[in-house]
Amino acid sequence: MTKLRKKSHFRWLFLALLLALLPAAVYAQAEPITDDEVNEVAQDVYCPVCESTPLDVCPTAACADWRELIRTKLSEGQSRDEILEYFARQYGDGVLANPPRRGASLVILWILPLLLVLVGLLLFSRLLRGLRRPTAAAPPPRPKSTTGDPALDDYISRVEKEVDE
Amino acid sequence: MIADIGYLTLLTAFFCAVYAVVAAAYGARSGDDRWVRSARNALIATFPLLLLAAGLVITALLTGDFSIAYVSQVSSRGMPTYLKVTALWGGQAGSLLFWNVLLSAFTAAAMLSKWRQQKELMPYVIIVSGMTQVFFLLVSTFLEDPFTRNLVIPADGNGLNPLLRHPGMIIHPPMLYLGFVGFTIPFSFAMAALMSNQMSDNWIHTTRRWTLVAWLFLGLGLILGGRWAYDVLGWGGYWGWDPVENASFMPWLAGTAFLHSVMIQEKMRMFKMWNMFLVVLTYCLVILGTFVVRSGVISSVHAFAQSAIGPFFFGFIVIMFTFSAYWITKRRDSLRSENALASYLSREAAFLYNNFLIIAILGVVFLFTYYPILSELFTGEKGFVGPPVYERALAPLFAALVLLMGVAPLTMWYRTSIQRLGRAVLWPAVGSTAFVVVLFILGVRLWPALLGFWLVSFSAVLTILEFTKGTRARMRKGESPWTAFTTLMARNRRRYGGYWIHMGVLIMAFGIVADGIYQSETQIRLQAGESITLGDFEMRFNSVSRFPGADDLLITKADVDLFKNGKLVRTLTPQIELYQRTGQPMTIPSARSTITEDFYVILVNWEPTTADAATFRIFLNPLINWIWTGGLVFVMGTLIAAWPEREKVPVRARRPAAAVAGD
Amino acid sequence: MTDTIPTTTTPVEAAPRRPIRWSMIALWLAVIAILAVLAWGLLNATAGRPEVGQAAPDFTVEFFNGYEWDARPVADLSDMRGRPVVLNFWASWCVECRYETDVLEQTWLKYRDDGVVFLGVAYADVEPNSIAYMKEFGVTFPHAPDLGxxxxxxxxxxxxxxxxxxxxxxxxxxVQIGAVDEQLLDTIIPQMLAE
Structure with missing residues (x-):
């Protein structure tokens, strides 16, 4: 007899727990998307019609529409990347503040700079090596040391030169 | 009437400039000094003429003469007087005229002050400066004539762009232009040195002050622009990597590389050709920058064709570049380095690394700025590059530069022993590490911030040590600490001015790292009386008022109380200013500033601001005031470095001679 | 005036003109290349606008649901060759467009049987807003979004x-910049039909 009772207790408890959680689940769905969440996506999108203005600061009516679009998509559960992908498809890759790594932008913004830096470093090191001819010019003789500290000597010699000039 | 006289003045100035170039060329060729003098007078004469033209434009602006197209574009009846005056540089035609006035003023000053000293160079200085003047006068007289008349005289003008109506913004274009124009003088002297085959380094010495002052103005213009963006534009930041900002930043970068690299030439007689190239590059970037800033060509490429000046600017850059390349190539023998690089750890090498990094930064900024044009060329679609891309690419380069800034002064000309260098950096490195550990304990966890703070503090300590070492050295001669310190700077203005500049930059870097990584923001709609809590702060929204302002302004002002730890600290008043004629709203922020951070609020119009509810965007900007403070130190340092001393004959020859004699 | 260091001037004058260092050549060429690309890019960007008398650039459209042309979901401009086309760019957030939508719709109904194609292209718009706008004005002529x-x-x-x-x-x-009016449409369309 007691066993059965326990079982039914457990079942009721379980049901009660479920019912308790339900409003929380519903509440999570209905919780509005904050402005901050919209801004987080909006600041990486440029207004398709205005000049070089990010979507979060753009004051026009069109931008307001787009921000509402972001809000709607966020509440539908779309991720940031999905929304950015949507904007790129609808309005062109040019609206993304972070141009996607494909096509021309890949070449111009990633490959080209890396190439230029590498080539630059190569040329630069060759230049340095070429300039380096050890016996070309004799360095000026070091002035005699007056204090024990070479660093201070340097300063003193410079200071003395200034006083002379 | 005004328009007619004005146009005649411009035309006369144009012909004076053309005559100056031709006469100077003839005088240089024939060796006849009279022609050169005549050319000089003609070029100097452009200054009063252009001053008169500008004066006429200002008169037209003040009297509201809407028969002139420019006046009706940038002015309106209701504008306050001081704005009517500053409207001179409010639009394209007027600002180009302003550019011309500055150019003729600087050229006249340069010629008059250096006439006797640099007699051989003068004919060529006139030719090159004259060419620049001819171009800009060509544009001002024939393409963008500020005195063009309206076919129909409107009852009232459009008024100045609302963005330009704030005190901070008024001074920003003149500062930039002073910087831009200032850089044309070293270019003229450099070209003159090449053309006259006077290949001593006199041209550098002569124009050193000009270069430094031009660089100062340009830097100041950039800092003011950032401050204005922060204070007035109200988007929470101070630098957006906007094409227009970048166009002014690039000549500054080239100028910085030049200022450093020139020191190698003066001390070691090396890299003369490279310095020539840098001067030419700075000049070309100045012209390009002027063009981009005024035409908005990158964000709206249509503007390029619609205003006919675009192709002209480009053509002029090509002409001057070819001209410079020709002369540099022709005189390449005289531009040989006279010495070799003895060590990778020498000061010359340090300056080379500095140049490499700066040019790399310049290249990246250039590529990203002009990316929209490139992407449209190769894909048909106009892309755009936003701040995150710039920051990601430039951060390592700037970090390396900060490191170099601290270490380079420790290097010696010719060579530095690695042990010496190691000894000098050991304790500062330990100190910085300790500092960063403390920060970590206090909660700073992000590694980019820790690395940034380490680098900046390391270089800052090294720079401060330069001051203490020098002061101590002087104190050994019996001077008191204060006298030693001030005399040290007075006697070595370039070096210690330079160290102050570095300190200024490092202080700014501190603020930039802190704000860049730890800025936080939130946006929220509050009902009247409602509060929001952020950390120690609480902000309560009290009320909204709406009232008209000057001209056709409609101001919506919100009143909020700021509490810290429960105590009322400030009442802030963010507002939205709407110029009803153009419909352009401006969000004016209100901030509470302390040395540790700014509490910065703007009103946002996502939903309309009513008496009962308003949307606010709040930014917490840590250490942002270090940027402005650092800017002040930067300016002070440049003034120290540029402060005139009693004019002496260059004494550079003495050192090597003394060294030879000392053998 | 010119200070001299003993080592330099005389030897250089005697030596033959040395060739230009390759690194400097590379540098000049690099700058020229950059200028050239920039110039090309700027010219390219401005030369593109199709003017009156030029061929209209071809494109492909995916129509909005319920606003197709010729009952097909996708079509090219070249498919419409042989008929006059009125290509109208608009947007739901565009205030001035509201002045012309009724006029366009009525003119479309008038000339529809003559074979004229009216094509509305929604520029940088949000689809639900576009649809709502079109329903508000009760338009029936073909419409498509300008994707990308x-x-x-x-x-x-x-x-x-x-x-x-x-x-x-x-x-x-x-090319009409700004809203069209009835008079303009009634002048041009019969003209294009008659040819």
Whole structure:
């Protein structure tokens, strides 16, 4: 007899727990998307019609529409990347503040700079090596040391030169 | 009437400039000094003429003469007087005229002050400066004539762009232009040195002050622009990597590389050709920058064709570049380095690394700025590059530069022993590490911030040590600490001015790292009386008022109380200013500033601001005031470095001679 | 005036003209290349706008549901060759466009049986808003979104509303910047039909 009772207790408890959680689940769905969440996506999108203005600061009516679009998509559960992908498809890759790594932008913004830096470093090191001819010019003789500290000597010699000039 | 006289003045100035170039060329060729003098007078004469033209434009602006197209574009009846005056540089035609006035003023000053000293160079200085003047006068007289008349005289003008109506913004274009124009003088002297085959380094010495002052103005213009963006534009930041900002930043970068690299030439007689190239590059970037800033060509490429000046600017850059390349190539023998690089750890090498990094930064900024044009060329679609891309690419380069800034002064000309260098950096490195550990304990966890703070503090300590070492050295001669310190700077203005500049930059870097990584923001709609809590702060929204302002302004002002730890600290008043004629709203922020951070609020119009509810965007900007403070130190340092001393004959020859004699 | 260091001047004058260092050549060439690319890019960007008398750039559209042309979901401009085309750029957020929508719809109904194609292209718009706008005005002529803003970039529109009138041979006959009115439509369309 007691066993059965326990079982039914457990079942009721379980049901009660479920019912308790339900409003929380519903509440999570209905919780509005904050402005901050919209801004987080909006600041990486440029207004398709205005000049070089990010979507979060753009004051026009069109931008307001787009921000509402972001809000709607966020509440539908779309991720940031999905929304950015949507904007790129609808309005062109040019609206993304972070141009996607494909096509021309890949070449111009990633490959080209890396190439230029590498080539630059190569040329630069060759230049340095070429300039380096050890016996070309004799360095000026070091002035005699007056204090024990070479660093201070340097300063003193410079200071003395200034006083002379 | 005004328009007619004005146009005649411009035309006369144009012909004076053309005559100056031709006469100077003839005088240089024939060796006849009279022609050169005549050319000089003609070029100097452009200054009063252009001053008169500008004066006429200002008169037209003040009297509201809407028969002139420019006046009706940038002015309106209701504008306050001081704005009517500053409207001179409010639009394209007027600002180009302003550019011309500055150019003729600087050229006249340069010629008059250096006439006797640099007699051989003068004919060529006139030719090159004259060419620049001819171009800009060509544009001002024939393409963008500020005195063009309206076919129909409107009852009232459009008024100045609302963005330009704030005190901070008024001074920003003149500062930039002073910087831009200032850089044309070293270019003229450099070209003159090449053309006259006077290949001593006199041209550098002569124009050193000009270069430094031009660089100062340009830097100041950039800092003011950032401050204005922060204070007035109200988007929470101070630098957006906007094409227009970048166009002014690039000549500054080239100028910085030049200022450093020139020191190698003066001390070691090396890299003369490279310095020539840098001067030419700075000049070309100045012209390009002027063009981009005024035409908005990158964000709206249509503007390029619609205003006919675009192709002209480009053509002029090509002409001057070819001209410079020709002369540099022709005189390449005289531009040989006279010495070799003895060590990778020498000061010359340090300056080379500095140049490499700066040019790399310049290249990246250039590529990203002009990316929209490139992407449209190769894909048909106009892309755009936003701040995150710039920051990601430039951060390592700037970090390396900060490191170099601290270490380079420790290097010696010719060579530095690695042990010496190691000894000098050991304790500062330990100190910085300790500092960063403390920060970590206090909660700073992000590694980019820790690395940034380490680098900046390391270089800052090294720079401060330069001051203490020098002061101590002087104190050994019996001077008191204060006298030693001030005399040290007075006697070595370039070096210690330079160290102050570095300190200024490092202080700014501190603020930039802190704000860049730890800025936080939130946006929220509050009902009247409602509060929001952020950390120690609480902000309560009290009320909204709406009232008209000057001209056709409609101001919506919100009143909020700021509490810290429960105590009322400030009442802030963010507002939205709407110029009803153009419909352009401006969000004016209100901030509470302390040395540790700014509490910065703007009103946002996502939903309309009513008496009962308003949307606010709040930014917490840590250490942002270090940027402005650092800017002040930067300016002070440049003034120290540029402060005139009693004019002496260059004494550079003495050192090597003394060294030879000392053998 | 010129200070001299003993080592330099004399030897250089005696030596033959040395060749230009390769690194400097590379540097000059690099700058020239950059200038050239920039110039090309700027020219390219401005030369593209199709003018009256030029062939209208071809494009492909995916129509909005319920606003198809010829009962097909996708079509090219070249498919419409042989008929006059009124290409209208608009947007739901565009205030001025509201002045012309009724006029366009009525003119469409008038000339529809003569074979004229009216094509509305929604520029940088949000689909639900576009549909709502079209329902509000009760428009029936074909409409499509400008995906990726490719079409508006090809035609280099300066804003919305903007209308291109393309004749039976695919040549642009008129560009209207701003809203169209009845008079304009009644002048151009019969003209294009008659040819």
């Amino acid at each position: 803003t490719d079409i508006s970039q090809d035609y280099e529109i300066t804003g919305v509303p903007e209308t291109f009138f393309i004749d039976k041979d695919g040549v642009i006959r008129h």
